[in-house]
Amino acid sequence: MEGIVYNIQRYSIDDGPGVRTTVFLKGCPLSCLWCSNPESQNPLPEVTWRYTSCKKCGICVETCPLELIKLDEDGIHIDRKSCDRCGKCVEACVQEALQMSGKRMTVEEVYDVVKRDADYYKVSGGGLTCSGGELLMQADFVTELFKRCRGDEIHTCADTSGFGTKEAMEKVLVYTDLVYYDLKYIDSAEHKKNCGQSNELILSNLVLVVEKGIPMVIRVPLIPGYNDSDENLTAIAKTVAELDDGIPVNILPYHRYGENKYRMIDRKYQLEDVESPTEEELDKAKKIIESYGLKCEISK
């Protein structure tokens, strides 16, 4: 069984308890405006361009068999619609400015990397986190991977937007020890407008996870001017509290660190004018969540 992985990050410290390895899967049905990993959206491998390393030598232009790369004073531009991902330009780039994001890997190949840090999981209660993209798009792959972990008593965490079929979610949950569940909006129209899809599946899958009794943390990315209204936060808090007020909620403050990645794949960043939430705004959001009897933390 193969999956498409665009990054494996060891010693991940923000993706669950203990020391973890996070496997980032490529492909996401959502397209949130603030997405900090835009290269994760396309389900296929794609060439990224690290402009800070590029010397504009033009070797890639000469190498591309389909002549899809152009060089001008801004740097290089790839005709991505026609690119067949042959990878010849990546191979030719000695500066490693061009890289292929996304690689087909078997469950065993991924697990080989994961188990290398078993000693660290053991002392810390850590383990594997699958993130994305959206892992439900590769549910069979994730299920197999989690199953391998279960066999070796490695803790598993699914970091999901919840957008996927019920079947996919059920499959993954069988071997999942902890769910990190993103909630951005309760209002479906808003969700569709800013995240590209409506949220009915997300909300029904949320109920499913609660019913299965799997430990869960709700994560709310807080985007000023988008989903930080009192109304939305109240709706989120209410929804969660009604399901189970023992579920902790984490607020992830918006940051612009993903901005450069858009340029790396020839895309334009949509939220140029948005600033990170202030301490006061974060505190206010936290208080709203807590007013429903929920435990709330702000990720730093």
Next chain:
Amino acid sequence: MTHADKVHPEEIKNVEVLTLRLRKLKKEWEEAEPQVYVDDTLLFTESWKETEGLPVDIRWAKAFEKRLLECPLLIRNDEIIVGSLTKFIRGNGTLCAMKPHEILEMCESGRFARKTSDTESTKITPEDLKALKEDAEYWVEHMPRVSTVNAALEYDMGPGVFDLLFDRGCVFEGRGVRYKMDRGLFQNFSAYGGGVAQVSAQCIDNGLNHVIDLCKKERERMMAEGDDEHSHGSAQFLRKYWLLEACIISCEAFIKFAKRHADLAREMAEKESRPGRKAELIRIAEACERVPAEPPRNFFEAVQCVRLYHLVCWKESSDRPEVPVGRLDQLLYPYYKKDKEAGMVTPQDAAELLGALWLKIRECENLVTIPRSQRAAPGSLLPNITLCGVDKDGNDLTNEISWLVLEAMAQIKLSEPAIYIRYNPDMDEEFILHALRCNVRFGGGNPAFLNDKLGTERYLERGVPIEDASNWNASGCLGYHLDRMEHVGGGHNINQLKVLELALNNGFDPRTQKQLGPKTGDPREFNGIEQIMEAYYRQLEYFVPILHKVKMLSLCTEITDGPMSGLRCAMQYEDCIPSGLTPKEGGARYPEGRTSWLGSRGMVDLADTLAAIKKIVFDDKKVTMAEMLEACSKNWEGSESLHQLCLNAPKYGNDDDYVDSIYDELSTHVPEIMQRWIDPITGKKPMLFIGAAAGHVVIGQSIGALPNGRTAGSPTNDAACSVMPGMDVNGPTAAINSATKKAYAKEFVGYAMNMKFSKNVLNTDEKLKKMAWLIKAFMARQGWHIQFNIHSREELLDAQENPERHKNLLVRVGGYSAYFIDLPPELQNEIVQRSMHDRF
């Protein structure tokens, strides 16, 4: 060891180490202009002239005595712990007898430095300059054994030996080894001084009167009954007689030195109008009348006694005063516990006293001759403090003083002393978090964590009983030893990367254009990596016996140069008094450490180079060996793509078995070769260490470009098992995995792991806990030494300028992480800004 009471962290977290008084003293020292201090060296020389004709042991002891009895004393306003190295607020000591040529060079150039980074010379008055110059000239003339080693080497090994092995880097001279640039094959011949004395807990606890008494009794006994160790009428018998005399002179001089401080304090008290200060001065006087002659009566006297020991050991060690403070928490705790129970001392009192001790230790500075300071960590004088550890029955010894020392470190924020924590897996997690928090507050790099079990096991394997084995402490830059039972000697290094360079050139050194090693075959004709490795091993086999021989011949200065003073001998009284030998000569209880350390430098570069050749030449066949060597010889000029290919080849530190398996083979086979010959001095298997600290800059200068992608003359990897800067792109667990795939730290001492993190990886307790787990796993995997640095603002700025050198610099923000170099400039700037202001 005293059983530790439960620690209440809240009591410690609120202490103010830097009280108003200490803040003032610190500021005054920081702002004072450094001065060259000459009184001690002049006194030494004066005594030396007076003692002409006496046995050498007595001459050293008398010179030491004269310094302690006649040097000017200084008690600064409002000091509560006393004992200054010089009469200046910030003075730099020196002793011409140790390195006259270099002092003379300084006098002639007019530039005196404490470290190479000093932009301005240390100040000296015209009168002092004149006196110092005359003193240096006297010693240039009167150092009788100049060139003894040189002559012995030339006699035994033929002319031109220096050119070949040391690249003119090393000139043996009298009791010292003079360095120019030690960039040849061998480095670090520590003939001079030959190690240091350390603050000894047992001497403090028993008092020096006890030691003097033992010396006198032994002398009476040997005169009356003869000596079991040495026959009557032998040279050794007579030597022992004089050595015991030297011990007595030195100990008594130390006691008088303390009494001089007592007298000065009383004198000051007489004149003092403020009643509070008067009482403090009387307290100081009472302490210095008591210690070190008799055991301290309370915590304050114990701290004052530690200060005096450190100072006197420093003076005695003269040229290379790397005096370890030892297991400070264990030493002080019994006194603290007793006083605390009696209501005589609070954590706040203890904190201020530790802070005062800290400042006094840090104050000590010597002039550092330039070549040495290029090798040593800048300005580092290595007064290491060791904390925690388990006793012989396996009990964790962490106590309240351990907590307070860390707190002092975090509040005082001076580069030294360095703190080493003997880590055991049963330690209180709260203590580890305290240590890590202090690390962040301090700014990174301190404390380091050492594997308690491994340290003790190394001694057990040498047959040392558990009572002694469990009492080790950190010393030198990456070493460790047993208080009063071992001699801290120097090591001898082989530049392993240079050996490989020779193998790649059929024994010919491209830099000096000479045939340095044997002809082990032209690599252009080799068919596989195995042949390259074989050629390297054959080069190494050729050089190790030569190294042993050089070592043996250099002993003629080690032995004939006398014991420095009797103090070091007296401090190891249980063993040196009966044997009549100094620790340096093998009088220590466990003598094998004294000169038999064999160091390897450049092991990581070695593995990376072999991996790159294997990958690019033999596996992928991208270029031939001839093309590779050609590109290296031209320092990559015109071969930029090959250079990049080499840089991108598998690198140690990424948990990549391709290169780690090569590292593994080297780590098995190199020790086997290095230990094939017994050490000619101790008659035992030499002990191995990984040379590191800052030697990597200098040794790199002798080596050309190599297939690991290095450019000619660039530094090699910085510490033992750390990763080449910028080369660990898979994170800390991968780096640790590479370093601990097997228990390499059992083979090599000094196996240090240096890791770097951005501040935002360490800004919450939750994240620090993850760091604590990293330590736990590291130790469980038989790692030896780990420490955490924090990316400085300068590094971040450098990463903006030179992104290719900082591929691994990760920035993490809530649920997301990116490589710093990928971020757009304005965000990079933001992070640079924050790096200055983030507070834990």
